[in-house]
Amino acid sequence: MKRTLLMAAILGATPLASQAVDYSVKGYASFIGGMTTDKNEFRPNNKYGDGVYDQSFDFSPESRVGLQFTAQITDKLSATAQVVSRGALDWKPELPWAYLAYEFNDNLQVKAGRLKAPFYMYSDYQDVGYALPWISPPRNAYMVPADYMEGVNFIGSFSTGAIDHTIEVFGGIMDDTRDSETKNEIDMNVDVVGISWTPSYDWLTMRFSYTEAVNLEMKTPSLDALNAGLAANPGTDPKMLRRVAMDDQKSTFSGIGLKADFEKLFIIAELNQLEWPTGILAHQKRFYATAGYRVTDKFTPYVTFMKNDDTPGGIIPTGVPALDDGLAALSAASDTTAWAIGGRYDLMPNVALKAEYQSQSSDRSFYLEDVADTLRVSVDVLF
Amino acid sequence: MKKLYFAVLLIATLFSGFASAEVAVIVHPSNADAISRADISAIFLGKKKSFPGGSSAVPIVLNDATADEFNSKLLRKSASQLKSYWSKLVFTGKANPPKSVSSDEALSLIKSNPNMIGFVDSANVSADVKVIGTY
Numbered sequence: 001m002k003r004t005l006l007m008a009a010i011l012g013a014t015p016l017a018s019q020a021v022d023y024s025v026k027g028y029a030s031f032i033g034g035m036t037t038d039k040n041e042f043r044p045n046n047k048y049g050d051g052v053y054d055q056s057f058d059f060s061p062e063s064r065v066g067l068q069f070t071a072q073i074t075d076k077l078s079a080t081a082q083v084v085s086r087g088a089l090d091w092k093p094e095l096p097w098a099y100l101a102y103e104f105n106d107n108l109q110v111k112a113g114r115l116k117a118p119f120y121m122y123s124d125y126q127d128v129g130y131a132l133p134w135i136s137p138p139r140n141a142y143m144v145p146a147d148y149m150e151g152v153n154f155i156g157s158f159s160t161g162a163i164d165h166t167i168e169v170f171g172g173i174m175d176d177t178r179d180s181e182t183k184n185e186i187d188m189n190v191d192v193v194g195i196s197w198t199p200s201y202d203w204l205t206m207r208f209s210y211t212e213a214v215n216l217e218m219k220t221p222s223l224d225a226l227n228a229g230l231a232a233n234p235g236t237d238p239k240m241l242r243r244v245a246m247d248d249q250k251s252t253f254s255g256i257g258l259k260a261d262f263e264k265l266f267i268i269a270e271l272n273q274l275e276w277p278t279g280i281l282a283h284q285k286r287f288y289a290t291a292g293y294r295v296t297d298k299f300t301p302y303v304t305f306m307k308n309d310d311t312p313g314g315i316i317p318t319g320v321p322a323l324d325d326g327l328a329a330l331s332a333a334s335d336t337t338a339w340a341i342g343g344r345y346d347l348m349p350n351v352a353l354k355a356e357y358q359s360q361s362s363d364r365s366f367y368l369e370d371v372a373d374t375l376r377v378s379v380d381v382l383f
Numbered sequence: 384m385k386k387l388y389f390a391v392l393l394i395a396t397l398f399s400g401f402a403s404a405e406v407a408v409i410v411h412p413s414n415a416d417a418i419s420r421a422d423i424s425a426i427f428l429g430k431k432k433s434f435p436g437g438s439s440a441v442p443i444v445l446n447d448a449t450a451d452e453f454n455s456k457l458l459r460k461s462a463s464q465l466k467s468y469w470s471k472l473v474f475t476g477k478a479n480p481p482k483s484v485s486s487d488e489a490l491s492l493i494k495s496n497p498n499m500i501g502f503v504d505s506a507n508v509s510a511d512v513k514v515i516g517t518y
Contacts, residue, residue, distance in 0.1 A: 026473055068474055080476050101476050106432045111476060124475040131470045155477070164430070297461040346463040382470055 022072040027383045030129030032062040032136075034376030042358075042372035044136050046145045049178045049185060051088030053374055060087030062136060062376075066127055068097070076103045084127060089179060096127070096148055111153045117174060117192055118153070119144055121207050121257035121270055129380035133268070133302060133344060135354050138288035140306045140338065141272045144253065146176035146188045166198040174213075190216040194253070207257035216279075218246035226326040233323060237316040243280040244330065250278045264294050280313040282333040301343035306360075308334040336362040336371070350382040406453045407505040409490075409512040411497040418500075418515050424457050426500060428468070429478040434500075442481040443489055443501045450483070453502050456518045 035057040036042050042053045044062050051061035064086040071079045082097035099113030116123055122137045129135065151172015158165050171193040178186040194211030227244055230236045255272040269289040276283065287309070292302035313331030317324050342356030359373045408423055416436040425431040427442045434440045444450055454465050469480040484492065489501040494511040505517050 024479070028470065028474065066474070070476070070479075078476070082474065097476070099476070109477070125471045128470050128474045131467045131474075297463070346461075349462040349466055352463065382466060 024070045024072075025067065026070075027065070027067045028128045028130060029065040029381045029383070030063060030127075030135075030378055031059060031381075032129070032376060032378040033057055033059045034061070034374055036372045036374050037357075038371075038373045040372035042374045044139050044374075044376075045088070046139060046143055047147050047176075047178055048086065048088035051086070053372075053376075062378075063087040064127060077101070107157050109155045111155075112151070114148060114150055115153050115170070115172070116147055117144075117149045117172070117194070117211070118168060118170060118196060119194070119209065119211060119253055120255060120272060121259070121268075123147075128382075129354075129378060130350070130352055130382045132380075133266075133290065133292055133300065134304070134340075134342060135356050135376050135378045138270075138290070138304055138306050138340070140308050140334075140336065141270050141286040141288050143272065143274060143284055143286055145178045145186050146174050146190075148176050149174045149192060151192075163199050163201045166200075168196045168198075170194050185220060187219040188217065190214070190218075190251075196255075203261050205257075205259040207255070209253075209255045209257075211253040213251040213253070216246065216249040216251055218249070222326070223330070226323070226330065229320075229323050229326065230318065233318055233320055235319045236323070237318070240280075240316050240318065240327070243278065243313070244327070246279065249276065251276050266292050266294075268292075276313065280315070280327065280331045282313050282331055283311040284334070285309045285311070298346040299343065300345075301341075304340040304342070304358075306336070306338040306340070308336040310334045334362070336360050352380045354378045354380065404449060404452050405505040405517050406449060406456060406502050407508050407514045407517045408457075408500070408502045409493055409508065409514055410500050411493055411495075412511065412513045413497050414500075414513060414515075420457065420516065420518075423500070423516070424459075427453075427458060427481065429472060429480070439498050440500055441496070441498045443492060443499055444481045444483045445486055445489060445502065446483040447486060449486070449502065449504045453518075 034053045036053050036055055039055065043051060044053070045051055053061050064084055066082055066084040068080060068082040073079060078101045080097060080099055080101065081095065083093050084096055085091045085093045095114060096116055097114060099111045099115055101109060101111045103109050118124055120137065120142055122132065125131045126137060149172035151170060153168065153170040156167045173189070174192055175189045177188065190213045192211055192213045194209065196207060196209035198205065198207045223246060230241055230244055252275050253273070255270060257270045258268070260267045267289065271287045274284040288304055288306040290302050290304040292300050294300050310333030312333040315327045315331055338358060338360035340356055340358035342354060345353045347353050355377045357375050360371050362371050414434065416434045418435060422431065422435055426440045427444070432440060451462060454460050454462065458465065460468065472478040473480065486503050486507050489503055490509050490512060493499045493501050508514055
């Protein structure tokens with residue numbers, strides 16, 4: 001019915017710009033099932049603590065449905081809300097996006113409200129499975145366990161010759177939680193400010209991003225216990241206390257992304273780094289590269305290589321084995337190497353089927369989820 | 384030899400079958416801008432929102448098979464690639480895809496709206512729109 005009214009408004013309007021508010025509803029859904037083929041567990045998205053695959057085939061860890069409501073209030077002003085319901089959160093609806101957008105002109109847009117912090121190359125539409133070549137972006141490089149911020153985001157675009165540039169500047173407060181009933185829940189409150197530059201030339205797109213996070217507070221049950229233990233122990237170096245107390249830390253995220261498209265063959269790569277100049281956590285250096293090939297209009301297989309090359313956080317031993325174990329766990333580095341093989345089949349113009357097998361291995365793995373082998377299949381839909 | 388001749392004929396028939404539909408890109412008769420193939424592609428992908436002369440450009444697309452022809456010839460994208468492309472922009476609040484209408488609606492909209500640009504099967508072009516290119 002709305003569609004018909006909308007159509008009538010468009011067709012009847014001369015000139016086109018109509019005074020009435022133009023509403024639209026669009027949606028997407030991904031139904032993803034998978035299991036690990038060894039005895040380990042695999043968490044495909046670091047933000048959703050309970051979204052974990054194990055040896056029994058399960059549809060809940062990653063499946064999701066999103067609905068987006070947009071009201072075009074004037075030519076330049078619009079309001080958007082996106083509701084997402086995920087299996088990993090027992091299908092409780094979340095509101096990852098709720099913002100006002102204003103277009104100053106064709107080349108400058110600002111959004112204000114609840115937004116996704118755009119750390120990575122695929123942050124913006126990470127949930128829209130249909131728009132991704134994989135079932136999900138390689139999780140090793142999408143490592144920040146928080147997504148949402150309340151803030152502003154400016155997007156400007158311009159061209160120099162044949163190169164189109166997009167510059168994004170954002171800032172806000174991330175007051176986000178990694179929900180989990182069974183795994184270590186993370187509660188985070190942090191001020192972020194970041195910038196990204198995306199130049200693109202015909203077949204090549206690059207992306208450079210940098211985000212600084214300050215006043216970072218992080219709480220997890222095990223962190224709280226460790227802090228209490230360290231404070232009670234007379235042998236703890238004061239430096240260690242400051243580095244473990246996650247109440248006023250600083251963190252930086254930097255990323256380089258690349259997409260090269262040669263009609264049939266395409267390559268996607270990202271190198272993302274999360275550093276903790278004041279805290280005890282490991283410096284995470286994460287890389288992946290995917291090469292895909294469009295065999296036909298419908299069938300696109302790919303291979304992905306992933307590498308974690310973290311540096312453990314520095315520790316001054318306390319002399320108490322239990323505390324030192326806690327410090328080692330907190331500062332642990334991942335050095336996993338992984339590969340994946342998968343493919344996408346476009347069943348209909350708005351339905352894609354995908355499958356992926358991923359195998360990980362590590363020399364000195366602390367995280368068991370770093371060594372799981374996982375098989376997943378998905379149906380991605382737009383509506 | 385006869386077999387070869389037959390094969391060539393068969394292939395030629397097949398190809399002529401594929402290439403039968405020509406797409407005519409159309410604007411309002413008063414639109415005097417020189418609009419290149421690159422401009423057309425940029426306007427239909429939401430990368431440009433105005434004609435080279437500066438006035439705003441509103442693309443409309445078709446809901447029939449001519450659209451596939453247009454997408455592959457001018458935008459160089461399959462139907463799913465184009466869906467993917469727009470879903471990225473839609474779900475990040477960056478842009479919305481052009482409205483899609485029937486061929487007759489496209490013709491009647493464009494003849495009365497100087498800001499619009501569209502396309503129809505070249506066999507269906509009417510006298511009150513201006514063809515800026517056939518592909």
